[in-house]
Amino acid sequence: MTGRRLLGGYAVLAYVFLYAPIAVVVVFAFNGGRDVLYWQGFSTKWFETALRTPEITNALKLSILIALGNAIVACVLGTMLALALPRMRPWIRTPIDALAYMTLVTPEIVFAIAALVFFVQAGNRLGIDSPLGWHTILIAHVVFNASVVALVVRARFVSMGQQLEEASFDLGAGPLSTFRQVTLPRLAPAILAGGLLAFTFSFDDFITSFFVTGTESETLPIYIWGQLRFGVTPAINATAAMMLAFTLVVVVVAYLVLRRSGQERDGATLPGV
Amino acid sequence: MASTEAEATEHRRGDTRAGAGGPRYPGWLALPAVTWYLLFFLVPLGFIAVTSFGEVVGFSDVAYTWTLDNYRYLWDDFFGDFHLYRDIYFETFKLSVIGTLSTLVIGFPLAYYIARYAKHKTLLLLLVIVPFWTSFLIRAYAWLIILDPEFPVFRALGISGFVESHELLFTPKAVYIGVAYNYLPLMVLPLYAALERIDWSLVEAAQDLGDPPWRAFRRITLPLALPGVLAGSLLVFIPLTGEYIIPVILGGNKTFYAGNLIAQQFLESRDWPLGSALAMVVIGALTIALLVYARALGRQEQHS
Numbered sequence: 001m002t003g004r005r006l007l008g009g010y011a012v013l014a015y016v017f018l019y020a021p022i023a024v025v026v027v028f029a030f031n032g033g034r035d036v037l038y039w040q041g042f043s044t045k046w047f048e049t050a051l052r053t054p055e056i057t058n059a060l061k062l063s064i065l066i067a068l069g070n071a072i073v074a075c076v077l078g079t080m081l082a083l084a085l086p087r088m089r090p091w092i093r094t095p096i097d098a099l100a101y102m103t104l105v106t107p108e109i110v111f112a113i114a115a116l117v118f119f120v121q122a123g124n125r126l127g128i129d130s131p132l133g134w135h136t137i138l139i140a141h142v143v144f145n146a147s148v149v150a151l152v153v154r155a156r157f158v159s160m161g162q163q164l165e166e167a168s169f170d171l172g173a174g175p176l177s178t179f180r181q182v183t184l185p186r187l188a189p190a191i192l193a194g195g196l197l198a199f200t201f202s203f204d205d206f207i208t209s210f211f212v213t214g215t216e217s218e219t220l221p222i223y224i225w226g227q228l229r230f231g232v233t234p235a236i237n238a239t240a241a242m243m244l245a246f247t248l249v250v251v252v253v254a255y256l257v258l259r260r261s262g263q264e265r266d267g268a269t270l271p272g273v
Numbered sequence: 274m275a276s277t278e279a280e281a282t283e284h285r286r287g288d289t290r291a292g293a294g295g296p297r298y299p300g301w302l303a304l305p306a307v308t309w310y311l312l313f314f315l316v317p318l319g320f321i322a323v324t325s326f327g328e329v330v331g332f333s334d335v336a337y338t339w340t341l342d343n344y345r346y347l348w349d350d351f352f353g354d355f356h357l358y359r360d361i362y363f364e365t366f367k368l369s370v371i372g373t374l375s376t377l378v379i380g381f382p383l384a385y386y387i388a389r390y391a392k393h394k395t396l397l398l399l400l401v402i403v404p405f406w407t408s409f410l411i412r413a414y415a416w417l418i419i420l421d422p423e424f425p426v427f428r429a430l431g432i433s434g435f436v437e438s439h440e441l442l443f444t445p446k447a448v449y450i451g452v453a454y455n456y457l458p459l460m461v462l463p464l465y466a467a468l469e470r471i472d473w474s475l476v477e478a479a480q481d482l483g484d485p486p487w488r489a490f491r492r493i494t495l496p497l498a499l500p501g502v503l504a505g506s507l508l509v510f511i512p513l514t515g516e517y518i519i520p521v522i523l524g525g526n527k528t529f530y531a532g533n534l535i536a537q538q539f540l541e542s543r544d545w546p547l548g549s550a551l552a553m554v555v556i557g558a559l560t561i562a563l564l565v566y567a568r569a570l571g572r573q574e575q576h577s
Binding site for chain 1: 306383423507512
């Protein structure tokens, strides 16, 4: 019993450790003063300043557009992969699996410079003057986010069983109509959740974006990185706080979507039986 | 390992469903994703492998001359008198090991508490995951505020002097703190997954039969939690070998690790061939480490 108490107390400390830094950024975003470390009264003026700074709003817009495009492409690629994989023969499935996991665990700096070298060299060969920009960020983000979506969707696809799909194929429906009428309705929450997670992954990504972007395209994390050279300012904290709030909403929505679909699963797998 | 598990599950499920030979989604559905992986992941990795055998011409252009110069240069450094790069790689290895161990030490009791005692497990687990999904960059730079001797909370507590005398910011200590903090969720998740499956009546039975708690922990809990420990360690160790953000922000770019070293060749020195060779060393070392690890794991499984 005392051990349990002790662990409970420790857990509280651990959660303080997990959230204190995030809280510090958010709280100091409301500091009225110019100096980050001296509290000079509550104020929302740094949020106004941030939202009136064109570099910040442009970076925010670009980050959202890239994250959205990335989520859509990753959803299509990841879902198709998740549908194909479970019943593939092991000799072909194992290497594809390994490849998908590799995109998730390779140290990001290695992938980032590899993508940089590839885009520049390929651009040179194809005679493109400045090959880097928002599109190269998008292409690179899809690499690991397709794997994120595939992971989430496949877990649901395997756990829900495929009797309905088999019945559909047996009755003569093709892959497309089977997907539309049988699989998609049950898989939609998992695809949506995977897409939302892919969105936040891309939205928060710094390293890959930083290396494969051109001089023109600055995402929000790249902007924050650049500003940090001059030290932390309340305006940076306000920008970061908005980013945190945005990600938090997306993650919680993804979680709720997944949980609801999990609860409905037993009822929805075989409605007629 | 994961794939054989999935196979076994599928095999078992196969009895209740139609067999694996039944109608299914066609395999070509994997083509778009696989093409994307090949073109934008494997081929780029191949590009740096090739570039590592090239040399710089002019300001920053690369000539593909199939020279071994970059590797010879690193070899001479590793086994020569200067061993500048060797020291950095060694520091990187140290950072990865200590970072992994510290997240394990901090994370294990937390995962243990959630898995065994907590009432609202899902909520508490979600609270661990949420920081993981928020910006890595923001979570790293938050420590710039906290570790500053002028941090108001420290001033209020009257320990500014203490913090100042320890000079945390822009030292390796700050890097280690940042690493332990940023990677903690990645360790707790797999630990929880393993601990959550433990049948705690086994531990109680051992204690009823006279094992003191620590021995029950060592003989029952720890072996059962081992898969989680191993998975979590891999998830933290591998990305740490290329850690870049934390050393730059909290180490003030004064502390150097493999990630900074690679980035520097691309951002400042413009020596892509050497940068590629440095990255290949990381990939090579990781591959060897993972193979050794897998082999040790296989041997251990044979023993038990």
